[in-house]
Amino acid sequence: MKGLPPVLITAIVLVAGFVLCALQFPNIASTRVVCNLLTDNAFLGIVATGMTFVIISGGIDLSVGSVIGFTTVFVALAIERWGMPPLVAFAAILALSAAFGAAMGAVIHLFDLPPFIVTLAGMFLARGASFLLSTESVPITAPIYSTVSDFALRLPGGGRLTAVAIIMLVIVIGGALLLQLTRFGANVYALGGSRVTASLMGVAVGKMTIRIYMLSSLLAGIAGIVFSFYTGAGYSLSAVGVELDTIAAVVIGGTLLTGGQGSVVGTFLGVLIQGLIQTYINFDGTLSSWWTKIATGVLLFAFIALQQVMIALARRPAVRPAGATS
């Protein structure tokens, strides 16, 4: 039940938006466009799943964009220059990014520092490290890349459900199950509700913090690999600012930034809404790309304001019996 109403609102906004777009440009309502939307936003959906866990636990992870950038460069160099087999390179970068996230989580917990500033340092560190590896775009020519980018499930109506879209859908579903059905997921909600209460109730706060940031960085690493499939290259400046898009998607999806409430499904819908805005602007042709940012900002505001109202409404009954409200 948690976070259901905001998710419903997000879903209604998505459906209404889609219908409006489809009325204006009937071609939008085709599997081809929808599949492209999924493919274009695959990496965003993957990172946003990890970010949902972090934000529900009451934290924030600003380093994800840089981790994606680092991953693309690392994978490209490992395959093209250091002669690693692609799968070994993938395993190495996933281990590296998981360790990176665990380290950030450990620093946040051990030194009791705000996640905001610790992951900010992580963002500088990962971006700086990717600059050190290479400042140029490194094309990837390994055969696995063409295999993966050619692979697609053909859907009726000309849609191609690409491999990266499938990876994203699997991760979103896995993330949703992990959050809703496991003890780990329950602990994430507990942490976001109140750290102290969670720890009194026997949640190992330190371990959880480390695992949550590990999960976020790991998913950012996977998103980086997906991003390199998508672009076929590694570039140290790729995915700059993705952390903002990700946080926006999570918030639009109805997750409270104060923690304790939210869902992966909502986040997925948030990603789709952002993708829809982008698609609409592409279809329109006269609108410029900066309208995406303004529209995202307006949506962000609308959803945060809505959350604010809902929190206020939720508090009111508790106060009214005391007769203290005017």
Next chain:
Amino acid sequence: MTALLPRRGLAQIFALIVILMVDRAVSPQFFDLRLQDGRLFGSMIDVLNRGTPVALLSLGMVLVIATRGIDLSVGAVMAISGAIAASLADSHGLPVVLAAALGAGLVCGLWNGFLVSILGMQPIVATLILMVAGRGIAQLITEGRIVTFTSPDLVWLGNGAILGVPVPVAIALGMLILTGAVVRGSALGLLIEATGGNARASELAGVGTRAMILAVYVWCGVCAALAGVIAAADIMGADANNAGLWLELDAILAVVIGGTSLFGGRFSLLLAVLGALIIQTMNTGILLSGYPPEFNLLVKAVVVLAVLLLQSPKLTGMAGIVARIRGTKA
């Protein structure tokens, strides 16, 4: 407060001196100054000049952070005000241009302040909205182009000199003195600190916390707008995509290096500006040393971590860590 300054700022002053010495070792003519066409030139002046935008941002940011807030939108506000200044520069006089650009900063600050203080949103979230939308708005103003201008008045703001001192540096100094006089010359600074220390207690004690919070965000917006105008004047153009990009992070870093806690409750304007100078001295040092500028980010990351660990309430010397590790093992 001023009497306490030397003791509180010792670490920062020491750090600045160490970095300056490193820069001197890297580039022997680092401290050389020369006067040319009525303006001072030299690496030191360069540090001051290039550090101006971050110093201005940190002046506003430090007050926001003192109230336990944060303003992520300052980079976007810089882009907006720069775009406005550049678009108006060739058709209007300097007063109109400045009024419009600073007015835009004021409105942005009011918006942030309204969200945080009246609607009660979390500062990170509230200012995130403008951070995302602001750059879009700036691009709307410049219509996606890089707007250039030739108005000598505005160019003077970025490249001129007053008594040999570059105008941006003079402006930053003026703003530091003005802000210092207002917040430390009156009880305002104390009230801001009280708001950050414990908003509820301050409210009950009669501090107008809402007005305080609104005011610091407005001031932060104005400072950011001024920084945006100077940045635009410096390059004689406005680039909505890149003006002030990531500077919000530098400004927060400057404030943190200056010893202002992110948990609010106390602040030092002078040390925040010193923090901005430390960042710029490092940047310039890396450039002078011939290392690729990419090292900047790594060095910054290490500095942030070091400062954070020093500030960490859990870390009062090595004993703290040891006890903790033992504690978690047991």
